[in-house]
Amino acid sequence: MKLLFVIQDSHGWAGTERVTNLIANGLSDRYEIEVLSLSERPSCEKGYLYKASIVRSYIPIHQGVLGLFSINTKTARHISRGAYDVVVISGVGEIKFLLVAILFCRTKFVAWEHFNAAYTHRRVNRKVAARFCDAIVVLTRADADDWQLYLHPRGHIVRIPNPLATIPRQPSLLTTTRVLALGRLEEQKRFDLLIDAFVLMHAKYPDWTLRIRGTGSKEAELKNRVKELGLENAIEILPAVEDVASEYQVASIYALSSKFEGFPMTLIEAMAFGIPCVSFDxxxxxxxxxxxxxxxxxxxxxxxxxxxxxLAKLAQEPTLRMQMGRKAREHIKRFDQEHVSALWEDFLAKLCQE
Structure with missing residues (x-):
């Protein structure tokens, strides 16, 4: 089977790039894989490492109506010549660059949803995917229900969660007094609410600290809020780091305060390190x-x-932290890469038999 993954930029460091890399690598021993970036080839190698057998190709995007027409023509030509069995669009937003290919190329097209249909179903790209794609891959049962409720796709809706790259050998010892949160400093993540919650917790447990790592448009606002509270020594807002493992290793609680998510990989990663998590539902x-x-x-x-x-309950009870951490590390094994890759293999085999 010959598969093409289409992604905005395979050399990026965000979540979509990470899971595309994991799935492409996981399937490469069984299938012929190519990853097409809708971007320029970088002058130096960066991003997550793909296996040597995976072909990397590039069609850069140009702005404007003529640019949209041009890239649609190029992607259609590329897909036609490649004779792929399945094209996986990693990020539904990229579908606008594949309209000609979807209409005229004889291959199966899969839209891989990385976000949340409850918040994105009004976008034209989701409606196009529902109308023309052969299948929609979503990350959660709730999102599968939302796709059916709001968009009524003609193709199958298949739930496949994101994979965990590895389960670290050494879990966090959970002996520090640090709460950790990772993510873009944007409205969606609602770090302002996490800071407010931590203020209440800190009043009871003043030796605990909160570390937030990320960058975004809310950075100045959040830092000003910390300064107003006089908690610069207790709350850190630091840039994102490539080596997130070092952050998990020294955290004892992980917190997620988002307004909405697609599939929060940071929860899975934290739990893999044996860290109990507190999250908005x-x-x-x-x-x-x-x-x-x-x-x-x-x-x-x-x-x-x-x-x-x-947060306070976990801070107060180290034994409970340890118990929950051990269970988290055990429960998270259902997201290991081998298992999730097998789900993709089963889905692709059934799709190609239709």
Whole structure:
């Protein structure tokens, strides 16, 4: 079987690039894989490492109506010549660059949703995917329900969660007094609510600290809020780092305060390090990852007091932290790369038999 993954930029460092890399590598021993970037080839190698057998190709995007027409023509020609069995569009937003190919190329097209249909279903790209793609791959059961409810796709809706690259040999010792949160400093992540919750927790447990790592448009606003609270020594807002493992190793609680998610990989990664997680029960993902009261806590979205209470409970009870951390590390094995790759293999085999 010959597969083509289409992605905005295979050399990026974000979540979409990471999971595309993991799945492409995981399938490469069985299938002929190519990854097409809708971007210029970089002057130096960067991004996640692909196996040597995987072909990398590039068609850069040009702005404007003529640019859109040009790239549609080029991608259609590329797909026609490649004679792929399946084209996986990694990120539904890229479908606008593949319209000609979808209409005229005789291959199966799969839209791989990395976000949340409840918040994105009004976008034209989702409606196009629902109308023309042969299948939609989503990350959660809730998102599968939302695609059916809002978009009624003609093709199958298949739930395949994102994979965990590895389960680290050495878990966090959970002996520090640090709460960790990772993510873009944008409205969606609602780090302002996490800071408010931490303020309540810190009043009871002043030796605990909060470290937020990320960059984004809310950085100045969040830092000003910390300064106003006089908690510069307790709350750190630092740039994102490539080596996130070093952050997980020295954290004892992981917190997620998002308004919505597609599938929060940071929860899975933290749990792989044996860290109990506290999260808003936002759509979609946390409730399908955290087992409430067993390996972490879910609280209603926006309930700052409940978020603070869950953080405080874990801060107060180190034995509970350890117990939840061990269960988290065990439960997360259902997301290992081998298992998730097998789900993709089964899905692709059935798709090509139709």
């Amino acid at each position: 936002c759509p979609n993902g946390p409730s399908e990852i955290i087992a409430q009261g067993e390996d972490g806590f879910l609280v209603p979205y926006g309930d700052v007091t409940a978020l603070a209470g869950a």
